[in-house]
Structures are given as C-alpha cells and as structure tokens.
C-alpha cells in the first residue's frame with residue numbers, strides 16, 4: 693500500500709484552478725521529486741498532501757489514513773505520528789540547542805525529556821552532527837539541515853517531506869544534504885517526497901514529476917513509485 697496517495701486531486705483558489713486532477717503514489721523505501729516553475733502549484737500540492745489544506749476535489753491518504761477528511765486536530769496528530777518535515781533553511785527554534793530541536797517532536801508526542809534527548813543525541817551522531825549543545829542560530833546552513841533531518845526522523849515517520857531543502861545552501865553542502873536525504877528511504881525505510889526547482893536535487897529521486905498547467909507530467913522515470 694502506498695504511504696502517500698494523492699487521488700484525483702483538483703484545487704482552485706476562487707476561479708483560479710491551480711491543480712487539475714493530480715494523482716500520485718509513493719511507497720515506503722522510495723523517493724519522489726516534484727518540480728515546476730514558480731507559481732505552478734508545488735506548495736499548494738504539498739499543503740494538501742500533508743493535510744494543511746483540503747482539496748476542492750479528490751482525496752489524500754497518508755500512512756493509510758485519509759488525511760484530507762480529518763479535522764485539523766486529528767490531521768495534526770497524524771502528522772506528528774507519521775510525517776517528518778524538512779523546510780528551506782532548517783526552520784529550527786534558534787535559541788534551542790541542536791539536541792533540543794531534534795528532541796521536540798518526541799516531547800510533543802509525549803516521550804519523557806531524558807528519553808527524547810537520548811534519542812536526539814543518537815540521531816544527531818548518526819547524521820554527523822557533532823555539536824549537539826550548540827544553539828541552532830549558531831549552526832552553519834548545512835548543520836541546520838542535518839538537525840532538521842534529525843528532527844524529521846525523531847518519531848520514525850512513514851514519510852519525510854522536504855520543501856526546497858537545499859535552497860539556502862552552497863553547491864557542496866547541497867550535495868551533502870542530498871546524499872543524506874536520498875539515503876533515508878533505504879536507511880530509515882520511509883517514503884521521501886522532495887519539492888525542488890533545482891534539477892540537481894530532483895534528478896536524484898527514483899522518479900521526478902513536473903507540475904505544469906495544473907497537471908503532473910512525468911519528468912524522469914527511473915522506477916519505484918508511480919501514478920496509480
């Protein structure tokens with residue numbers, strides 16, 4: 693069963709149709725990239741995919757649950773339990789340490805502080821962050837993204853969604869962060885969805901789809917995930 697299933701989704705803002713009968717599926721252990729020009733609807737599709745926005749038509753399931761039908765509260769709980777998010781520039785809490793940032797989702801999910809911090813330490817060292825006590829605002833761009841990836845993995849999510857995860861990085865750091873991100877389906881067994889306008893990032897996914905005129909078009913099929 694796909695971990696992410698977008699089933700015939702259309703979406704309009706007023707009279708402007710942004711998504712037109714979009715469908716996709718991603719299985720555990722596979723990656724999918726979504727590309728498209730500015731204004732093509734990538735953020736809209738992402739918001740609908742993670743249940744922040746309801747589609748005008750169609751349905752979205754995450755980890756087997758139809759998130760597009762849930763209340764805001766239940767959708768937030770589903771995200772906490774099954775989804776890890778990585779944003780453009782880490783979006784960490786600047787005054788908390790790397791360790792505290794990575795431990796946050798665990799604490800929100802009800803784990804005890806010491807246990808959460810231990811797991812955060814373990815994740816950070818696995819991901820090559822050797823400064824867990826440094827406050828987030830003092831970390832480099834690449835370190836921030838590593839901490840963000842640790843935070844995304846904290847609750848062992850079924851799916852990690854990354855929105856322009858390398859936009860704030862130089863080329864070399866971008867490639868390092870990409871290596872790490874695209875290793876997740878294998879090392880963590882999750883599904884990975886990456887939204888990026890950078891072909892060097894989207895080209896590394898098992899499959900890349902492009903949004904154009906509200907429709908999803910195949911851009912670089914390699915296998916593993918598919919339109920249902």
Ligand SMILES: Nc1ncnc2c1ncn2[C@@H]1O[C@H](COP(=O)(O)OP(=O)(O)OP(=O)(O)O)[C@@H](O)[C@H]1O
Pocket residue numbers: 705710728729730731732733734735736737
């Ligand atoms: N809340 C909203 N209300 C009205 N129109 C919106 C809203 N959100 C997005 N839009 C419009 O929908 C279209 C798609 O926007 P969206 O942000 O999804 O594109 P995008 O591909 O993510 O763009 P970018 O790459 O610049 O972030 C745009 O024309 C935008 O103006």
